[in-house]
Amino acid sequence: MFSSDWDKFSQLTYETNFGERPHGDIRRLDIATISPFDVLCAGFPCQPFSLAGVSKKNSLGRKHGFEDLKQGNLFFSIRDILKDRRPAAFVLENVKHLYRHDGGNTYKVIYDILANELQYDVHTAIIDAQAVVPQHRERMFIVGFREPRFFEFPEFPMSGPKLGSILDKEVDAKYTLSNHLWKYLQDYAKKHKAAGNGFGFSVFTNNDIARTLSARYHKDGSEILISQGSRKNPRRLTPRECARLMGYPSNFKIPVSDTQAYRQFGNSVVVPVVAKIAKQVVATLSRPVDYKPDFVLTPPETRKRGMIALALPLGYLKISKKTRRLRREPL
Numbered sequence: 001m002f003s004s005d006w007d008k009f010s011q012l013t014y015e016t017n018f019g020e021r022p023h024g025d026i027r028r029l030d031i032a033t034i035s036p037f038d039v040l041c042a043g044f045p046c047q048p049f050s051l052a053g054v055s056k057k058n059s060l061g062r063k064h065g066f067e068d069l070k071q072g073n074l075f076f077s078i079r080d081i082l083k084d085r086r087p088a089a090f091v092l093e094n095v096k097h098l099y100r101h102d103g104g105n106t107y108k109v110i111y112d113i114l115a116n117e118l119q120y121d122v123h124t125a126i127i128d129a130q131a132v133v134p135q136h137r138e139r140m141f142i143v144g145f146r147e148p149r150f151f152e153f154p155e156f157p158m159s160g161p162k163l164g165s166i167l168d169k170e171v172d173a174k175y176t177l178s179n180h181l182w183k184y185l186q187d188y189a190k191k192h193k194a195a196g197n198g199f200g201f202s203v204f205t206n207n208d209i210a211r212t213l214s215a216r217y218h219k220d221g222s223e224i225l226i227s228q229g230s231r232k233n234p235r236r237l238t239p240r241e242c243a244r245l246m247g248y249p250s251n252f253k254i255p256v257s258d259t260q261a262y263r264q265f266g267n268s269v270v271v272p273v274v275a276k277i278a279k280q281v282v283a284t285l286s287r288p289v290d291y292k293p294d295f296v297l298t299p300p301e302t303r304k305r306g307m308i309a310l311a312l313p314l315g316y317l318k319i320s321k322k323t324r325r326l327r328r329e330p331l
């Protein structure tokens with residue numbers, strides 16, 4: 001299986017667990033060297049395509065022409081691979097706000113390329129991982145098929161596990177916040193609360209669901225602190241707890257420092273969420289292209305539970321005619 005990540009610590013984690021070192025910079029890849037594959041999966045950075053993005057960068061002293069920016073955008077590497085190899089399907093993951101990033105232009109460019117230029121049958125949903133792990137983490141998933149097919153995103157339960165299910169009972173004292181950092185976070189939060197800027201940190205207990213783990217968690221851990229009662233400062237999650245928070249199995253090896261591990265888990269997809277989507281994609285591909293269900297188990301109104309059908313600005317949420325016909329026919 002081909003994989004790519006240019007971060008050497010991410011490569012080490014991947015290789016330790018899967019026995020294969022990922023390819024480096026995806027922009028310098030000879031596409032012809034990728035072995036045959038049926039499904040392309042990618043979690044890529046959310047970067048602007050527009051000139052507005054360029055001028056912002058220029059104002060920070062970076063000289064970019066529009067073409068440079070286009071070349072530098074990792075989505076174009078994904079486009080080039082799809083264009084060249086035309087796999088049967090793809091699964092792309094990004095932040096929930098992709099669809100309103102850069103005034104909606106980023107998603108518009110992505111959708112136009114996938115659906116119009118490459119002619120894939122595109123399905124989009126926002127899924128909150130809290131159905132399967134104790135973390136509120138909304139991510140956009142874009143699934144595409146080379147041929148229009150009947151496809152439904154999997155259903156997710158309305159509520160899932162609580163933090164108590166992933167926390168260790170005994171945790172090294174080094175994860176407890178120092179008096180200095182704890183005071184700093186509280187003072188900072190007070191200042192910002194007074195200015196009406198919301199919370200600076202969040203403390204959780206066993207019965208809660210965590211906020212989204214970010215790649216910056218290693219800095220101060222302030223987004224997810226664990227209460228240790230009133231007599232002790234709160235603590236951070238350990239890397240192993242972060243692994244569980246992202247749905248990794250207990251035998252997943254963590255061969256890197258705490259800092260790198262926090263970065264990698266904060267950047268990751270939630271394993272059971274993508275596993276469920278992948279299962280559905282495989283089931284879809286294993287049916288005849290013109291398959292039409294006799295009945296649908298999940299009428300649209302109940303699908304809103306764990307998954308929000310995405311209301312995108314009109315104009316570029318075009319479902320191919322064939323798909324629309326399949327979906328609208330009386331059951």
Ligand SMILES: C[S@@+](CC[C@H](N)C(=O)[O-])C[C@H]1O[C@@H](n2cnc3c(N)ncnc32)[C@H](O)[C@@H]1O
Nearest residue numbers: 004005006007024025026027043045267268269
């Ligand atoms: C949001 S993370 C996604 C991680 C992982 N693919 C996943 O979905 O769980 C984006 C990743 O892209 C990698 N990356 C950024 N620029 C890259 C490039 N030019 N070539 C390969 N990987 C790159 C980063 O190192 C980072 O790990």
